[in-house]
Amino acid sequence: MNFNRRRFLEVLALAGITLPNISVAQEKEANEAEGEFSFLVPAYLQNQTETGVSIFTILSKEAFAWLEILDNAGNVHKKIYQSEDGMINANTDFFHFTIEDAPRSFRYRIKAKEVQKFDPYKIVYGQDIETTIFEAKLAKSDQEQIRCLVYNDVHEEKSSYHDLIPNQDIAPYDFFVMNGDSFHYVTNQQDITEKLLKPIEFFATSKPFIMNRGNHETRGSFA
Incomplete structure (x- = not known):
């Protein structure tokens, strides 16, 4: 299916429905609470605009997670956290990372630390995990x-x-x-x-x- 490039961003904006915020860990049975800390869904892309894109991830337990944009050598070029009103999101199993100025092609991965305890004055972390390295390829606004x-x-x-x-x-x-x-x-x-x-x-x-x-x-x- 072909779209005129002038209609592309309008199509994304008008037709797109972002999946609802989903919290998988909250519904797990008590006997699964001590299961393996892992990515249930490593990453998925939505909400592309002319300059940006959103990347989501879902974990099996509450965590602190962030996204890393990598250069061709695998070095970290930029870290992106989910934040709202100046507070970085943590102690949840669902994360939404917004890349405001996303290159049209870039490599990335997501890292996470399990949150075992989240008290007002003490946070206890557990295992660290990370996804494989993915390569995002986004359309350009000047494509024919x-x-x-x-x-x-x-x-x-x-x-x-x-x-x-x-x-x-x-x-x-x-x-x-x-x-x-x-x-x-x-x-x-x-x-x-x-x-x-x-x-x-x-x-x-x-x-x-x-x-x-x-x-x-x-x-x-x-x-």
């Missing part, structure tokens, strides 16, 4: 054409996200669109991670996606 791939009515057929890509090659596409009814219904956070975010990880770590709500996304207790 923009290409995207649109998914309709996937209805939890998770293999379809990969199978429907011609030649299994994501390189020609600048972004992806979930155009409604990715689910039958949504009853908890795990539905989103297991039925959408993990199956699209193969492109969502490098290319942004837009989520449009279908009638089935309005069904279920977590809609």
Whole structure:
């Protein structure tokens, strides 16, 4: 699907729906509380603008996390934290990093420290983890054409996200669109991670996606 470049940013702004803030660890059973500290969803890209992009990550436990932009040699060029009203976000399992001036191609990774105790005057950290290094590739505003791939009515057929890509090659596409009814219904956070975010990880770590709500996304207790 081709878009005139003048319409590209308007399409992203008008059609895009950012996935809701999801807190996976809060719903875990008590017997899972001592499980492994890990990334449930290492990274996914959304909210691309002419200059910026957002990168999200979801962890299995409350943590303190940050994003590192790397140079070609793997050295840290810039660290980005999630902050609001001057306070850096921590002690949560969901992080949203905003890169205001994102290069059109850049390498990045996300690091996290498990927060075992968060008292007013004492914070106890646990294990440190990090993702692999990803490479984001974003469309330029002066491209003559923009290409995207649109998914309709996937209805939890998770293999379809990969199978429907011609030649299994994501390189020609600048972004992806979930155009409604990715689910039958949504009853908890795990539905989103297991039925959408993990199956699209193969492109969502490098290319942004837009989520449009279908009638089935309005069904279920977590809609």
